[in-house]
Amino acid sequence: SQQGEEDPQALSIQEGENATMNCSYKTSINNLQWYRQNSGRGLVHLILIRSNEREKHSGRLRVTLDTSKKSSSLLITASRAADTASYFCATDRAFGNEKLTFGTGTRLTIIP
Amino acid sequence: NAGVTQTPKFQVLKTGQSMTLQCAQDMNHEYMSWYRQDPGMGLRLIHYSVGAGITDQGEVPNGYNVSRSTTEDFPLRLLSAAPSQTSVYFCASSYSMGGETQYFGPGTRLLVL
Numbered sequence: 001s002q003q004g005e006e007d008p009q010a011l012s013i014q015e016g017e018n019a020t021m022n023c024s025y026k027t028s029i030n031n032l033q034w035y036r037q038n039s040g041r042g043l044v045h046l047i048l049i050r051s052n053e054r055e056k057h058s059g060r061l062r063v064t065l066d067t068s069k070k071s072s073s074l075l076i077t078a079s080r081a082a083d084t085a086s087y088f089c090a091t092d093r094a095f096g097n098e099k100l101t102f103g104t105g106t107r108l109t110i111i112p
Numbered sequence: 113n114a115g116v117t118q119t120p121k122f123q124v125l126k127t128g129q130s131m132t133l134q135c136a137q138d139m140n141h142e143y144m145s146w147y148r149q150d151p152g153m154g155l156r157l158i159h160y161s162v163g164a165g166i167t168d169q170g171e172v173p174n175g176y177n178v179s180r181s182t183t184e185d186f187p188l189r190l191l192s193a194a195p196s197q198t199s200v201y202f203c204a205s206s207y208s209m210g211g212e213t214q215y216f217g218p219g220t221r222l223l224v225l
Contacts, residue, residue: 004154030210030211031210031211033213033214035214035216040219041218041219042116042202042216042217042218042219043155043202043204043214043216044216045213045214045215048211048213050211088154088155090214092209092210092211098209098210098211099145099157099160099170099209099210100145100157100209100210100214101157102147102154102155102156103154104152104153104154105154
């Protein structure tokens with residue numbers, strides 16, 4: 001069963017605007033990761049945030065984690081056409097098996 | 113450094129046929145895994161391996177077999193293809209399970225008629 005669920009399922013914004021997508025999960029986690037998938041390609045790792053971290057930055061990406069709400073958000077600032085892709089969160093659960101479980105993804109379209 | 117490679121890129125099978133999807137990595141990763149991706153379902157784990165000679169089932173293992181005779185290779189076998197196995201298959205590898213960046217291959221698109 002899916003551990004993570006992204007929201008919204010699809011998002012369209014103008015180039016230059018900021019894009020925010022959210023991920024909610026069900027059980028306690030050790031880590032949460034965000035991946036990007038361009039159409040017809042494999043997934044590419046963007047950022048990892050550990051359960052004891054609240055915020056992390058990487059270039060134009062900002063990820064937050066709220067373990068009390070079991071949720072994370074990915075913010076892409078100053079979006080570019082090249083950011084058009086699907087974005088997935090992935091979690092590995094605390095206590096026991098650490099297999100990575102992916103959400104269903106957010107499809108982001110940047111309008112030039 | 114080729115990363116994770118997968119072959120073939122695309123395959124059409126008839127129901128009941130068998131085939132092997134190949135996956136190889138040159139990063140000396142211990143952990144390798146197979147996922148399938150279906151529309152609206154995200155990625156679902158089929159099988160995984162934490163090292164040569166060690167494999168285990170994921171979320172959707174039925175109809176698939178794996179083996180891991182070397183660190184580099186992790187083939188996925190479809191024993192008797194069914195239309196429900198039409199999907200895109202991704203192989204991934206990382207240094208260890210959990211808490212590590214997963215490196216994905218380009219995928220194999222499989223159509224079962």
